[in-house]
Amino acid sequence: MKRSNKIKTIAGVILLAVIAFAFMAAPKKITVKGSDTLVILAQKWAEVYMKSHPEVAIQVTGGGSGTGISALINGATDICNASRPMKQSEIDKLKERYGSLGVEIRCAKDGITVYLNESNPVKELSIKQLSGIYSGKIKNWKEVGGPDEAIKLYGRENSSGTYVFFQENVVKGDYAASCQTLPGTAAVVNAVKNDKYGIGYGGAAYSKGVKQCLVKKDDKTPAYTPSAETIKNGTYPISRYLYMYLRNRPTGEMKNYIDWILGPEGQKLVVDQGYFPVR
Amino acid sequence: MNMKKISLSILSLGLLVFLAPAQSAKAQSATDTLAPQVTTLRDKISGVEERLATAEGSLDKLTKIKLSGYIQAQWQHFEAANVFPSNYVTIRRARFKLQYEPAKGVALVLQPDFQPSNFVIKEAYARINEPWLKTFSLWVGKFNRLNYEVEYSSSDLEALERSRIITTLYPGEYAIGAKLEVTPPSIPLKFQLALFNGNDGQVIPDATGVNQNAADNKDFDNYKDLMGRLTYAFKLGRWGGLTLGAHGYYGRVRATTDTLLKSDYTKDKAVGIGSALSRNWAGVEAQLFIDVLGGLVLKGEYIMGVNAFPGFNSTVTSSPVFTQSINATKDTVTQTYTVSKTTSIAPNIRRNFSGFYVYLVKNIGKRNQFTIRYDKFDPNSKLGGGDLGIKAYKAGSTKTTTDKNIIGAAGNVLVTKNVNTTVVNNSLTSGTADLAYSQISLCWSYYFDDNIKISLNYDIPMNEKVGTAGKVMSGSYAAPGGIASKYDYSNLIKQNILTLRLQAKF
Numbered sequence: 157m158k159r160s161n162k163i164k165t166i167a168g169v170i171l172l173a174v175i176a177f178a179f180m181a182a183p184k185k186i187t188v189k190g191s192d193t194l195v196i197l198a199q200k201w202a203e204v205y206m207k208s209h210p211e212v213a214i215q216v217t218g219g220g221s222g223t224g225i226s227a228l229i230n231g232a233t234d235i236c237n238a239s240r241p242m243k244q245s246e247i248d249k250l251k252e253r254y255g256s257l258g259v260e261i262r263c264a265k266d267g268i269t270v271y272l273n274e275s276n277p278v279k280e281l282s283i284k285q286l287s288g289i290y291s292g293k294i295k296n297w298k299e300v301g302g303p304d305e306a307i308k309l310y311g312r313e314n315s316s317g318t319y320v321f322f323q324e325n326v327v328k329g330d331y332a333a334s335c336q337t338l339p340g341t342a343a344v345v346n347a348v349k350n351d352k353y354g355i356g357y358g359g360a361a362y363s364k365g366v367k368q369c370l371v372k373k374d375d376k377t378p379a380y381t382p383s384a385e386t387i388k389n390g391t392y393p394i395s396r397y398l399y400m401y402l403r404n405r406p407t408g409e410m411k412n413y414i415d416w417i418l419g420p421e422g423q424k425l426v427v428d429q430g431y432f433p434v435r
Numbered sequence: 436m437n438m439k440k441i442s443l444s445i446l447s448l449g450l451l452v453f454l455a456p457a458q459s460a461k462a463q464s465a466t467d468t469l470a471p472q473v474t475t476l477r478d479k480i481s482g483v484e485e486r487l488a489t490a491e492g493s494l495d496k497l498t499k500i501k502l503s504g505y506i507q508a509q510w511q512h513f514e515a516a517n518v519f520p521s522n523y524v525t526i527r528r529a530r531f532k533l534q535y536e537p538a539k540g541v542a543l544v545l546q547p548d549f550q551p552s553n554f555v556i557k558e559a560y561a562r563i564n565e566p567w568l569k570t571f572s573l574w575v576g577k578f579n580r581l582n583y584e585v586e587y588s589s590s591d592l593e594a595l596e597r598s599r600i601i602t603t604l605y606p607g608e609y610a611i612g613a614k615l616e617v618t619p620p621s622i623p624l625k626f627q628l629a630l631f632n633g634n635d636g637q638v639i640p641d642a643t644g645v646n647q648n649a650a651d652n653k654d655f656d657n658y659k660d661l662m663g664r665l666t667y668a669f670k671l672g673r674w675g676g677l678t679l680g681a682h683g684y685y686g687r688v689r690a691t692t693d694t695l696l697k698s699d700y701t702k703d704k705a706v707g708i709g710s711a712l713s714r715n716w717a718g719v720e721a722q723l724f725i726d727v728l729g730g731l732v733l734k735g736e737y738i739m740g741v742n743a744f745p746g747f748n749s750t751v752t753s754s755p756v757f758t759q760s761i762n763a764t765k766d767t768v769t770q771t772y773t774v775s776k777t778t779s780i781a782p783n784i785r786r787n788f789s790g791f792y793v794y795l796v797k798n799i800g801k802r803n804q805f806t807i808r809y810d811k812f813d814p815n816s817k818l819g820g821g822d823l824g825i826k827a828y829k830a831g832s833t834k835t836t837t838d839k840n841i842i843g844a845a846g847n848v849l850v851t852k853n854v855n856t857t858v859v860n861n862s863l864t865s866g867t868a869d870l871a872y873s874q875i876s877l878c879w880s881y882y883f884d885d886n887i888k889i890s891l892n893y894d895i896p897m898n899e900k901v902g903t904a905g906k907v908m909s910g911s912y913a914a915p916g917g918i919a920s921k922y923d924y925s926n927l928i929k930q931n932i933l934t935l936r937l938q939a940k941f
Contacts, residue, residue, distance in 0.1 A: 251730075
């Protein structure tokens with residue numbers, strides 16, 4: 157066989173193999189991993205969807221946005237939930253491994269809520285004051301109109317998207333070394349609930365048993381609480397999108413599931429769970 | 436009815452009055468019993484908290500250290516007649532990367548490559564990220580040269596090895612120097628500017644074939660090379676993305692002899708020994724990522740320019756040879772010490788070159804990846820196949836001069852020292868160094884899991900066919916039967932390589 161014919165044969169076999177693999181049926185098991193902020197909502201979505209689609213198995217776990225993105229890159233999850241956009245370095249890794257930039261789906265909105273203990277007389281804080289508190293420049297509640305007591309800081313671990321978002325948009329620098337990091341928003345809420353002089357941050361959906369602090373952009377603007385209206389009109393200053401990331405454009409059952417999440421039924425669950433819809 | 440209610444109320448009140456002190460006493464007793472236990476527990480929790488704080492402190496130090504690496508073991512089968520044994524198992528790479536971050540934005544990186552008979556520091560640099568704009572970073576040490584395929588990790592290469600043009604221009608990938616990198620966080624742009632010693636990994640042979648540039652850790656000359664690269668990533672909506680970029684190299688290397696040849700082997704000009712020979716080239720690159728039933732990548736790069744190759748000017752001095760002659764007529768004895776000095780000179784040459792590579796990569800699901808690459812490198816784009824072996828620089832003839840010196844005389848004994856100096860001017864004929872190669876690489880990779888990758892790769896290199904008049908031949912090799920043989924490059928030489936590689940990454 158001539159060399160050129162040999163090359164053509166090998167190329168032909170590879171092409172056929174590529175096409176055959178491409179049209180193989182997608183599995184009906186979907187794994188979801190990532191943001192702890194989104195985990196309650198993602199579990200609810202999965203639970204309701206599986207009821208109406210018993211042939212589909214959806215497994216949801218948290219761990220933080222960074223953990224979810226790593227899992228997406230190394231192939232350990234089909235969907236990554238994230239409370240922050242993917243970084244360029246993470247997209248680059250996805251490009252190198254899968255030849256894809258990934259697919260970003262905005263699935264809900266969230267107002268990062270500042271939690272205070274119910275007994276704390278402080279009602280509102282500005283972004284500047286929050287920055288001062290979390291960077292360690294403001295150490296006592298009396299500096300922001302509260303009692304003469306030391307402020308106890310609670311926050312998330314650095315694998316959390318909420319940690320990153322709050323750092324980039326509120327703290328705008330390094331967190332104070334005294335900030336106690338906790339594994340999950342529920343743990344932050346619980347810590348503030350049990351600490352009279354504690355302060356924490358996290359998703360609005362978690363703020364049960366604690367007081368939601370009103371937040372103002374600066375000293376001249378009014379303070380707002382996160383609500384559907386203030387988040388939609390942008391007056392609540394710390395709102396963000398919540399994302400789902402996929403390696404490739406969804407097909408088959410994955411596409412049906414994503415379409416359902418973005419549809420009326422999925423978005424209704426967004427509201428029911430204390431988040432805010434994207435549509 | 437009312438009376439009944441009143442009676443019940445009085446009774447209840449009576450019970451309360453009677454029972455309340457008892458309940459209160461009980462509660463007080465319980466509190467008194469629990470109080471020491473609560474105190475003990477509180478102390479224990481404080482102790483645990485203290486220990487946890489200490490442990491967290493130690494753990495924080497450990498999080499500053501990042502370890503990664505990979506091992507590539509492979510079996511290869513060579514179809515080329517001059518390779519013996521024709522198949523074997525090797526460890527291609529065994530890398531271990533250690534990154535230590537002593538402070539935020541500061542990283543120290545060390546990456547050795549361990550091989551059974553070799554140990555090389557591939558990477559060793561310090562990087563400082565500017566903390567305010569989070570845009571600039573400064574690198575000092577040994578790190579990747581600025582090129583797409585060079586910077587692409589060897590563990591991620593889709594066709595197992597880099598293209599011929601890249602391995603020729605940037606041998607060993609890493610080079611010693613300093614780099615400024617600009618990556619604005621909100622713009623998908625990357626600009627890199629680096630200053631290198633410039634000759635890392637270059638082989639500059641002398642007359643006996645010994646590399647004159649053997650000191651890997653320092654420069655071959657005083658000239659420093661400048662390199663820059665700019666890329667910009669565009670998003671193509673929901674379909675994917677396109678990254679465009681360009682890089683340029685402005686380098687110089689010292690001339691080792693006084694003659695410089697052009698690509699066609701004619702004399703360009705006389706140059707001073709030690710003067711600068713240009714090594715300048717530029718390249719454009721593009722990477723297209725499309726999401727069609729999984730990731731599909733089409734990427735490539737084209738580079739062209741001029742590369743300089745210093746010649747050699749090396750002298751070998753022989754040990755003195757003693758001879759004695761007796762003149763019976765004159766009754767004299769002449770003792771002669773003869774020293775021979777042979778200087779071999781070969782001209783410097785600069786060649787215009789060009790080359791490119793194109794990849795088509797298709798990912799199927801999470802585990803399978805198919806790659807086809809075509810690459811071509813013409814190290815002398817001014818000469819065609821028909822010119823090779825014919826175009827040549829004819830040096831002047833070999834000259835020998837003798838310098839006679841009387842170094843002593845006593846009575847009728849005369850002692851002389853003769854120095855024979857021979858200058859061998861080497862001609863230079865076009866040949867295998869100018870031979871263009873193209874190559875097709877076909878690769879299938881299976882990602883067993885996050886750590887293990889199995890790849891099957893087939894490389895089909897194709898040499899440029901030279902004219903029969905040129906008679907470009909390779910060096911001798913032992914053909915089957917022990918008969919010395921040579922490649923005749925007027926034919927297409929079979930040099931295909933099959934590689935089965937297992938990669939373990941952590």
